[in-house]
Amino acid sequence: MLKRWMQIIVQALSVQVCIGCLTLALVGTAVAGEKDEGRWQISGSVDGYFAYNTIRPATTIVNAPNFNFKVNNTLHNFTFRHNRPHLQLAEIVIERAMAGKRWGFRLDLDAGLTTQWVHASEPAGRSWAYVQQVFVSVPLGKGYLDLGKFVTHHGAEVIESKDNWNYSRSLLFAWAIPYYHTGLRYWLPVGKSEKLCLHLYQGWNCVEDNNRSKSIGLMWQRSTDKYALTVNYTGGAELPNSSRLRHLIDVVFVKPISGKDTLMLNADWARDNAASATWYGLAVYWRRQLRGERFLTVRAEWFRDADGFATGLKQTVKEVTFTYELPAVWLRGTFVRLELRHDFSDAAVFSSGREKHQTTFIFGLFQAF
Numbered sequence: 001m002l003k004r005w006m007q008i009i010v011q012a013l014s015v016q017v018c019i020g021c022l023t024l025a026l027v028g029t030a031v032a033g034e035k036d037e038g039r040w041q042i043s044g045s046v047d048g049y050f051a052y053n054t055i056r057p058a059t060t061i062v063n064a065p066n067f068n069f070k071v072n073n074t075l076h077n078f079t080f081r082h083n084r085p086h087l088q089l090a091e092i093v094i095e096r097a098m099a100g101k102r103w104g105f106r107l108d109l110d111a112g113l114t115t116q117w118v119h120a121s122e123p124a125g126r127s128w129a130y131v132q133q134v135f136v137s138v139p140l141g142k143g144y145l146d147l148g149k150f151v152t153h154h155g156a157e158v159i160e161s162k163d164n165w166n167y168s169r170s171l172l173f174a175w176a177i178p179y180y181h182t183g184l185r186y187w188l189p190v191g192k193s194e195k196l197c198l199h200l201y202q203g204w205n206c207v208e209d210n211n212r213s214k215s216i217g218l219m220w221q222r223s224t225d226k227y228a229l230t231v232n233y234t235g236g237a238e239l240p241n242s243s244r245l246r247h248l249i250d251v252v253f254v255k256p257i258s259g260k261d262t263l264m265l266n267a268d269w270a271r272d273n274a275a276s277a278t279w280y281g282l283a284v285y286w287r288r289q290l291r292g293e294r295f296l297t298v299r300a301e302w303f304r305d306a307d308g309f310a311t312g313l314k315q316t317v318k319e320v321t322f323t324y325e326l327p328a329v330w331l332r333g334t335f336v337r338l339e340l341r342h343d344f345s346d347a348a349v350f351s352s353g354r355e356k357h358q359t360t361f362i363f364g365l366f367q368a369f
Contacts, residue, residue, distance in 0.1 A: 044092040047366040053082040054359045057351035064120035074350045077174035078114045089114040104137035118179045124208035143188035152178045154250040156266035165297040166323040167337040167364035175310040176268040178204035194222045204238050213237035227255040244274035260289040277309030297323040315347035337364040
């Protein structure tokens with residue numbers, strides 16, 4: 001185990017060195033182009049974890065078109081392995097923020113198990129696993145247009161664990177919504193507190209489409225000091241060589257309860273007509289700031305895979321997660337998350353179909369640069 005942690009540390013240091021070199025390379029461009037073209041910025045992060053599952057689950061081999069995976073913690077996303085340290089994600093972000101009438105650009109370069117899982121079935125091949133996002137933003141009318149490949153705007157959570165409240169991902173993130181899209185989206189501000197997003201995509205999780213149909217949708221978002229509400233719809237044919245539609249409705253509601261407490265709700269409903277399948281669920285989050293940069297988050301979920309399309313087995317599954325976050329004392333920008341999670345289903349889905357529940361302890365460690 002010590003050898004495995006040393007490998008993760010070496011990989012983390014390698015990423016940090018790469019970020020430093022890229023920063024030096026871009027400094028001249030950033031300074032020279034600041035007045036005319038905007039400022040270039042570079043950042044990154046490294047994320048690793050250790051998980052212990054009390055049922056000591058058997059290992060399941062998941063074979064996908066681009067990658068194969070060893071999975072112990074069934075229904076988890078990215079925190080798959082039991083009783084061994086693992087590098088989850090290393091990321092470098094190069095960005096030129098759009099300002100005024102000037103164009104913007106973003107490139108996210110990723111490595112690790114997380115990005116391999118996200119792109120496991122990408123029709124264009126495994127090379128896209130290392131490019132999480134790459135898109136150009138241009139002003140258009142009263143809003144702006146994004147063109148390229150970008151992570152989905154569905155859901156309450158994102159791919160990077162550092163930007164979520166919990167370390168492990170929710171069931172809704174893992175099984176109800178897509179990870180990324182390729183195409184274009186138009187953002188239009190409506191008044192001071194609302195905005196719309198119109199999007200036209202290749203589909204769910206694809207750079208190269210698997211049929212002749214595209215996905216279209218609309219997002220409406222309202223943000224005030226008292227709450228934030230996002231309602232999101234995407235529809236299109238998603239199965240290979242099919243024209244029958246898949247519909248997804250996603251709602252996220254965030255409300256500060258006090259100066260230290262925040263409540264978040266996420267609801268999803270999806271229907272794929274080609275597969276005659278429906279799945280839906282609800283997640284509730286409560287986050288409290290304890291002292292300084294220390295936080296406690298509780299997440300409770302209920303997810304129904306009515307036809308077994310999303311998870312591979314017809315089931316109703318629930319989970320409760322407690323996450324304690326604190327900054328590491330040894331290095332600035334390093335955070336630790338200690339997590340206790342319990343999953344339980346009405347079907348024997350855990351440990352290769354032997355158990356109906358599992359309890360997982362997770363130690364997560366991530367460093368932002």
